[in-house]
Amino acid sequence: MERLFRTPTKTRECMAVDQVQLEAALSAIIEPELGLPLGQIGLLREVTSRRRRVRIEVALPVAAWPGSDELADEIHRVAGSVPGVEEIEFDLTVMTDEERAALRVILRTEMLGAASPDAAAEGGHDGHGHAHGGDGAAAAFLLPDSTTRVIGVSSGKGGVGKSTVTVNLAIALAESGHSVGLLDADVYGFSAPKMLGTDHDPIILGDVVIPTSAHGVKCLSMGYFVPDDQPVIWRGPMLHKAIQQFLTDAYWGRPDFVLVDMPPGTGDVALTLAQVMPKAEIIVVTTPQPAAQRVAQRSAFAARRLKLSVRGVVENMSWFTGDDGRRYELFGAGGGQTLAADLGVPLLGQVPLVNAVRLGGDEGRPIVAVDPESDTALVFTDIASKLASLGPARVYRKELSLREG
Ligand SMILES: Nc1ncnc2c1ncn2[C@@H]1O[C@H](COP(=O)(O)OP(=O)(O)O)[C@@H](O)[C@H]1O
Ligand SMILES: [Mg+2]
Structure with missing residues (x-):
């Protein structure tokens, strides 16, 4: 009954x-780089x-943690919205080696989709014996039940705009x-970091690499x-x-x-992709001329x-509008349509030759x-939505097919 006589202000003052x-509110905040709740990642x-x-x-895992200002703002906002909070003393510091090692184990566990953190811990600080695809363990998104669609953007030759298409499609x-990663596997002619405009390098926590990100796209590149x-010279096995x-x-x-x-x-990269990512799909970029x-x-x-x-x-580079x-x-003209018809796949779109595209790159x-909202950006957006609505490729396995011998 007593409550009835209290003004709301009074209530707050006493609370x-x-x-x-x-703690619950703060623990639930999602750390944007890792996409995991603060409580989980320590x-x-x-x-x-x-x-x-x-x-x-x-x-923070490392001093130069990307987006730490935004994270601090969010923590203030959430803490400030908890009833009764009037003053916040906030300290930002860097993890100890032990804390970082613990985080590494948490990330490894997430990556493997493993049931127990022990499995990830065994992956070892020594850099040996941890889960590479070849050792029987694969990243969670490569496992057969993963819903991640891996799409290789391929072209016959360089300079046709493969990277431009990859970067803009990823952003679209x-x-x-969608949550999107961009793997720049063009190890000799890498250009994704520059084109995407990432402003920091990947962060390395022991044997875990945290991709960079820009425009909502996570990115790794040689x-x-x-x-x-410095010229990069890769032999097949190193590339693999x-x-x-x-x-x-990662x-x-x-x-x-x-x-x-x-x-x-x-070359070798397509072979590696096929081995490591059997569900990978391919889109082919071409310019319009028959050659x-x-x-x-x-x-x-x-x-x-x-x-x-x-x-x-x-x-x-389908056309230039004067x-x-x-x-x-x-x-x-006509190269894209002809190629699509020959391959029996859709022509997903035609991107015009526009100075802003080159400059942007x-x-x-x-x-x-x-x-x-530009016409050209809308072409990429349209291609992205067609690609999304195609849905994942069905993987045909000869041994599972009744009709094919
Ligand atoms: N539609 C376009 N309009 C204008 N310039 C483009 C277009 N597509 C690509 N470019 C430019 O052409 C050059 C080659 O493109 P890039 O994406 O690097 O090709 P690739 O990855 O196939 O070698 C880059 O300078 C890029 O900015
Ligand atoms: Mg390129």
Whole structure:
């Protein structure tokens, strides 16, 4: 009965902070880089309250943790919205080696989709014996029951806009609400970091690599690991190992899509992808002229020989619209349509030749991110939605088929 005589203000003044409620609220905040709740990954080192004053200490995995300002803001916002909280003392610090090791085990467990953290812990600080694809364990998103669609973007030759298409499609998929990773497997001609405009390097926690991200797309590229201007010379097995590590030692989370910027042509990387990611799908980028289309066709046939499912064709540099408003077909016409018909797959879209696309690539300001309403960005958005609505490829296995011998 007494309550009736209290004003709401009075109630608030008298209320101490509910410690359990405070901890629950903070623990549930999702850390954006890792996509996991703070409580699970051990970032909250201290949460205490005395009457209406709370003390929060957050330990970041490394000092240069991306997005730490935004994370601090979010923690303040959430703590401030807990009833009774009037003062927040906030400390941002860096994890100890032990805390980092514990986080590494948590991430490894997530990556493997393993039931027990022990399995991940056994993966070893020594760098031996941990789960590479070849050792029988695969990243969770590569397992047969994973819903992640891995889509290799391929072309017959370089310079047709494969990376441009990969980067803009990845962003378009992310903007339509999907979680997206971009693996730059073009180990000789890597360009994704620059094109996507990532502003930090991947973070390495022991044997776990945390991809960078920009425009909602997580990214890994050889470009982050080799010094500028240094030629990269890979032999087949090293290449295989590098790609495999990007997939099995990287914390990608459980993305809806992983787009793979493939090297041009039909080399070792396609073979590795086919081995490591048997469910991978392929889209082929070509320019409109018949010669380019024939080269692209070879790469599509090679993909099929590896049992990768070719899902569609993207024609790039289809036309240039002059100041007079007319379309000029600088590289000929019809290549994309012909290739799609030959392969029996849809032509997913035609991307015009636009200066803003090149500039965006050079400056790390992809057109889909910086000018999403432009005609060209809408072409990418449309391709992304067609790709999404195609659904995952059905994997045909000869031994499971009744009709095929
Ligand atoms: N539709 C387009 N309009 C204008 N420039 C483009 C277009 N597509 C690609 N480019 C430019 O052409 C060059 C080659 O494209 P890129 O994506 O790097 O090709 P690839 O990965 O196939 O080698 C880059 O400078 C890129 O910015
Ligand atoms: Mg490229």
